[in-house]
Amino acid sequence: MLYIALIREEKQPHDNRVAFTPSQCQWIARHYPQVTIIVQPSPWRCFKDEEYERAGITLSEDLSHCQILLGIKEVPAEKLLPGKTYLFFSHTRKKQEQNRQMLQTILERKINLIDYECLVHPDGQRILGFGFFAGVVGAHNGLLAYGRKTGTFSLVPVYACHDFKELINHYFGAKLPPLKIVITGSGRVAAGTLEVMGLLGIKYLPPEEFLINTYTYPVYTQLKAGELYLRKSDKTYSREDFHTHPDQYDCRFLPYVTASDILMNGVYWDERIPPLFTWADLAKNNFRIKVIADITDDKHGSVPCNIGDSTIEDPVYGVNRHTREQTAPYQQDTVDMMCVSNLPNELPRDASQYFGDQLMKYVFDDLLKAESIVIQNATIAANGALTERFAYLEDYVSK
Numbered sequence: 358m359l360y361i362a363l364i365r366e367e368k369q370p371h372d373n374r375v376a377f378t379p380s381q382c383q384w385i386a387r388h389y390p391q392v393t394i395i396v397q398p399s400p401w402r403c404f405k406d407e408e409y410e411r412a413g414i415t416l417s418e419d420l421s422h423c424q425i426l427l428g429i430k431e432v433p434a435e436k437l438l439p440g441k442t443y444l445f446f447s448h449t450r451k452k453q454e455q456n457r458q459m460l461q462t463i464l465e466r467k468i469n470l471i472d473y474e475c476l477v478h479p480d481g482q483r484i485l486g487f488g489f490f491a492g493v494v495g496a497h498n499g500l501l502a503y504g505r506k507t508g509t510f511s512l513v514p515v516y517a518c519h520d521f522k523e524l525i526n527h528y529f530g531a532k533l534p535p536l537k538i539v540i541t542g543s544g545r546v547a548a549g550t551l552e553v554m555g556l557l558g559i560k561y562l563p564p565e566e567f568l569i570n571t572y573t574y575p576v577y578t579q580l581k582a583g584e585l586y587l588r589k590s591d592k593t594y595s596r597e598d599f600h601t602h603p604d605q606y607d608c609r610f611l612p613y614v615t616a617s618d619i620l621m622n623g624v625y626w627d628e629r630i631p632p633l634f635t636w637a638d639l640a641k642n643n644f645r646i647k648v649i650a651d652i653t654d655d656k657h658g659s660v661p662c663n664i665g666d667s668t669i670e671d672p673v674y675g676v677n678r679h680t681r682e683q684t685a686p687y688q689q690d691t692v693d694m695m696c697v698s699n700l701p702n703e704l705p706r707d708a709s710q711y712f713g714d715q716l717m718k719y720v721f722d723d724l725l726k727a728e729s730i731v732i733q734n735a736t737i738a739a740n741g742a743l744t745e746r747f748a749y750l751e752d753y754v755s756k
Contacts, residue, residue: 359391359393362397362427363396363397365397365398365399368432370699373402374403376444376713378706379412382394391725421438425441427444438466440466440468441469443470445473450747452753460738467740469738470737471737475737488549489548489552492546492548498695498697499648500619503618505686510534515703521704521707524704533559535575536575559577560572582594584609586603589607615644617645619646619648622653623652626658632659636662639662649662656696675691
């Protein structure tokens with residue numbers, strides 16, 4: 358019998374998502390008789406312990422008999438059980454300083470670490486992520502902030518809703534003023550923002566029309582990577598070349614700062630990629646954008662005025678366009694920033710359902726195999742050592 362545990366989220370602030378919902382655990386029990394799911398009790402999980410018990414799933418504080426442990430966020434080093442196989446978002450592959458000790462402990466305790474972020478399809482596309490619901494919540498929060506800044510409309514906070522269905526009910530009859538929204542990116546995050554655009558009946562416009570026309574109703578446009586970036590040498594775009602040599606590309610976003618009221622940013626970024634605009638651009642009189650929902654949330658990244666995270670409870674802060682200092686939001690000369698790193702936590706039940714579905718479809722069977730290239734490629738540490746694919750982390754863990 359293979360015992361798989363859903364662990365309690367211990368990182369603070371506590372995450373309320375989970376890898377499998379009670380109904381998904383029930384489905385596994387019916388279709389995989391060789392697998393038993395154990396749930397570690399949690400007072401803050403979005404699905405209550407009683408919901409798992411009603412689904413016939415065993416709750417246990419003791420997970421010593423479980424071979425595979427599934428979480429969501431990083432596990433504090435002192436909570437790691439020796440010799441187990443863990444799956445969670447470790448945030449170590451980019452040598453994140455705050456998680457160095459955790460990875461060192463994983464190696465010391467001979468733990469196998471499989472990182473959700475590194476699970477990919479054969480074409481290189483990520484299998485798992487919460488980006489869609491980050492996009493939904495980020496788009497909603499961006500609109501909510503604009504409504505508060507201008508006093509023209511109001512929306513309920515997402516976290517006040519039980520689930521996505523209840524949020525949608527709040528959109529019935531919602532009337533937005535004429536405003537122009539520019540959305541960047543084309544992945545899961547962008548898909549979530551587009552979902553909100555559709556639910557609110559906001560009309561899509563091609564980028565070239567969006568730039569030059571004005572409208573009496575709310576509109577949006579979407580800029581995918583090929584429309585945002587062009588190679589300096591020949592003014593073309595190649596996805597593979599861009600990801601390999603992003604420093605050889607120019608960003609073409611600048612005209613949109615004079616034509617947009619809200620920026621919803623979902624674009625991929627690393628430090629070699631030019632930002633969407635500069636601090637100097639932000640200080641100019643023709644910078645029209647009032648609210649930026651930086652959903653990908655890279656501090657000082659593609660949006661330079663992202664100067665740090667906000668929170669679900671207090672999601673928006675202002676940035677003075679001239680002094681570059683953080684201020685209270687909704688002031689006359691601020692650009693208001695929504696930079697929440699855990700947006701899917703506002704719709705945790707839906708986000709968990711979506712995540713578990715992807716986990717079941719594309720990963721679970723591989724997890725049960727003796728050998729799997731998908732699992733192997735996502736394994737950062739095994740039996741006390743870094744795997745060959747992640748050997749570049751050696752200097753990170755040896756400090």
